[in-house]
Amino acid sequence: MAMDETTVRGLLKEQQDCAETLVQQQAATFQLQFDALHAELQAALGQIQGWHARITEALLDDQVTSVSVTATKAVTSSGGQRQSTPRFGVPSTSTNTTKQALLPTPAQTQTTVNANSKPLAIKWISLAERQERLNKGLCFNCDNKWTMKFTLVDTTYTLKGDASLHIRQQQQPRILDNLPTMSPCLLQTWTPQTDCCKSWDGIACGSHGRVVNVSRSGVFFNEDDDYVDTTMSGIISPFLSNLTFLQLLDLSNLKDLRGPIPPEFGKLSRLTHLFLGANNLSGILPDVIFRSFKSLREITLTRNKFSGQIPSSIGHMISITLLAFSENNFSGIIPETIGKLKNLEYLYLSNNNISGLIPESLGLLSKLERLELDQNKLFGTIPASIGGLVSVRILSFFNNELTGVIPPSIGKLRNIQTLGFANNKLSGKLPASIGHLIKLNEIFFYNNQFNGSIPTSFGNLSNLQYLSLPANNLTGRIPSQLAKLGALQILDLSRNKLTGRIPSQLARLQNLSTLDLSFNPLNLVTLPKWFSKLNLGSLMMAKTGLQGSFPWVLLSSSIIWQLDLSSNCLTGELPPLIGNMSNLMFLNLSNNGFSNAIPSEFKNLSSIKDLDLHSNNFSGDINFIFKRNAQPAEFGFFSSIDLSYNSFSGLLVMSLLWCLLYRNIPKELLNMESLKELDVSGNRLAGEIPVHNFSFPTSAFLGNPGLCGAPLPPCNISL
Known part of the structure; x- marks a missing residue:
């Protein structure tokens, strides 16, 4: 039977619907299969990424140990010699210093640095692109769309660039605002168009691309070897603690760096060198940071304003070799835990307010080479355990309140070169065991209460150059064994109770340049002939019982520059040959019985x-002594003159122009009856000119802005 058109169309529609249903079913099946495969691929990719992260971490940990520490050039405060910064123990090995920039974490993307700053616009990139940048060592792209702020301190330097830095997110603190007080040359290499790890001065990265060194010391030399002194103001940012691979942080000599050390620094567990000296830092040291500094080898906090007690947690710094806390306001005691620092080689705690006893545990530091506790308030005795410092070269306890005797165990310090116990209250006899310390160069025991005789064993100290024992209660004779000290340059035994003759054997001391025996009851009568064999530049013999005329044995010396024969019983005239002592700069003949006129040869001095x-x-x-306009200009540069209590007569002309005199004019000067002419112009004198009966011209007082009164204008009197 023939189908009509309507029936045909219906059948075709059913077939089409069936085909579409079949396609949809097949598509759904394919989608399910695709989704399952995609899920499997995602799981595999996640597993691969996990493996990659763990392998990368392991490699980074291995690589970071091979990065060298960078030393910063600087200038010492003495002698003009260049040395590494800071003063104590900076490594001399170096690598090319570079810098790596830092970023905010995602949670910090809207954080503002100050009231005027805008939120940071952050572009986060894919893992693949990030890895590509890491491989290329890039810190920025160059489209300059975003501004970051690298915060070393709270006021810093504006950088522009892409936020997609190659470091990890946990290493991403904020970057900086601006540095208005910092020398522009210090940060001139910090530009967004350059690779911070290759071009930024003061930043060094490891082969892993992580920041290991930040060195922004305020004292350095530029590429032309010129000295550069810079400053930085602000506080140390806690965000530096996010640099978890940091090994060296040097912010020393920036002068106006202030505030405390952030406790967040406790995160820097890889830190080996921390240099913050010569700044304006203050506050109490955070106890927590020292618990984490197990890798720290050198820490310098000198010349700041830190206060409070040194934390006992310093005992956790088991790798430390240098600890320099001098010139601060630390108080309290030295913690006993300091004895746990078995690798410590240099300990500087001088110029603080530290009190209490010297801890017994210090004797456990067998590697210690230098111990400076000067200018504190330490009291009590020197512990016998000090003998355990078998490596120590310098032991310095100047200006404390130490009492008791020096323990005999001091004789165990076989490497000691300097012993400094001056300005304390130590007493008892000097230990003979000191004579065993044959490497000693310097002994400073002045201004204590030592008694007894000078040990003859001191004659064994063949390398000794300075022996300073003044202002004690030493008795007996000067031991002849001191003549064996062939290297001795300075011998100061003044202000004791030594008696007897000076041993003639001392004539062997050909390197001796300074001899001070003043204020000892030696009853010398005269200086022995063998004094002419010495090469003395300074001879101090005040109140030693000298009698008779001026010691002729000194008249042939042209090298003596300082001579003190005061408070003796010398009489007669000064010999004309005194004019041969042409090198004299300081001459004290006061409180004697010299008489008659001063010889004219005196003007040769x-x-x-x-x-x-x-x-x-x-x-x-x-x-004639004060003759003006003579060539050479005799007495043209006096710093001190005292001619009082004599019987000088005749015309007296005193010229003290351009002598850098300061304060006021003593009235005794203008009351000298024999004074006829006076010139004190061109100095720094101030105050009212004393009333006098002379007619000195105004020119005699000109060039002293602070002077007033006749013949100058009257002084302004404030009511």
Whole structure:
């Protein structure tokens, strides 16, 4: 039967619907299969990424140990010699210093640095692109769309660039605002167009691309080897603690860096060198940071304003070799835990307010080479355990309140070169065991209460150059064994109770340049002939019982520059040959019985700066000593003159122009009856000119802005 058109169309529609249903069913099946495969691929990719992350971490940990520490050039405060910064123990090995920029974490993308800053616009990139940038060592792209702020301190330097840095998110603190007080040359290499790990001065990265060194010291040399001194103001940012691979942080000598050390620094467990000296930092040291510094080898906090007690947690710094906390306001005691620092080689705690006893545990530091506890408030005795410091070279306890005796165990310090116990209250006899310390160069025991005789064993100290024992209660004779000290340059035994003759054997001391035996009851009568064999530049023999005339044995010396024969019983005239002592700069003959006129040859002492002739019986015309316009200009550079209590007469002309005199004019000067002319112009004198009966011209007082009164204008009197 023939089908009509309507029926045909219906059948075709059913077939078409069936075909579409079949296609949809097949598509759904394919989608399910695709989704399952995609899920499997995603799981596999996630597993691969996990493996990659763990392998990368392991490689980074291995690589970071091979990065060298960068040393920063600097200038010492003495001698003009260059050395590494800071003063104590900076490594001399170096690598090319570079810098790596840092970023905010995602949670910090809207954080503002200050009230005027805008939120940071952050572009997060794919893992593949991030890895590509990591492989290329890029810190920025160059489209300059975003601004980051790298925060070393709270006021810093604006950088522009892509937020897609190659470091990890946990290493991404904020970057900086601006540095208005910092020398522009210090950060001139920090540009967004350059690779921070290759071009930024003061930043160094490891082969893994992580920041290991940040060195922004304020003292360095530029590429032309010129000295550069810079400053940075602000506080240390806690965000530096996100640099978890950091090994060296040097922010020393920036002068106006202030505030505390952030406790977040406890996160820097890989840190080996921390240099923050010569700044304006303050506050109490966070206890927590020292618990984490197990890798730290050197820490310098000198010349700041830190206060409070040194935390006992310093005992956790088991790798430390240098600890420098000098010139701060630390108080309290030295913690006993310091004895746990078995690798410590240098300990500087001088110029603080530290009190209490010297801890017994210090004796456990067998590697310690230098111990400085000067200028504190330490009291009690020096512990016998000090003998355990078998490596120590310098032991310095100056200016404390130590009492008791020096323990005999001091004789165990076989490597000691300097012993400094001056300005304390130590007593008892000097230990003979000191004579065993044959490497000693310097002994400073002055201003204590030592008694007894000088040990003859001191003669064994063949390398000794400085022996300073003044202001004690030492008795007995000067031991002849000191003549064996062939290297001795300075011998100061003044202000003791030594008696007897000076041993003639001391003539062997050909390197001796300074001898001070003043204020000892030696009853010398005169200086022995063998004194002419010495090469002395400074001879101090005040109140040693000298009698008779001026010691002729000194008259042939042209190298003595300082001579003190005051407070003796010397009499007679000064010999004309005194004019041969042409190198004299300081001469003190006061409180003797010298008489008659000063010889005219005295004017040959053209180097004289300090002259004290007071309390003698000198007489005659003194004018030639102060002769003006002579060549060479005799006495043109006096720093001190005392001619009082004599019988000088005649015309006295005193010229003290351009001598850098300061304060006021003593009235005694203008009351000298023999004074006829005076010139004190061109100095720094101030105050009212004393009333006098002379007619000195105004020119005699000009060039002293602070002077007033006749013949100058009257002083302004404030009511």
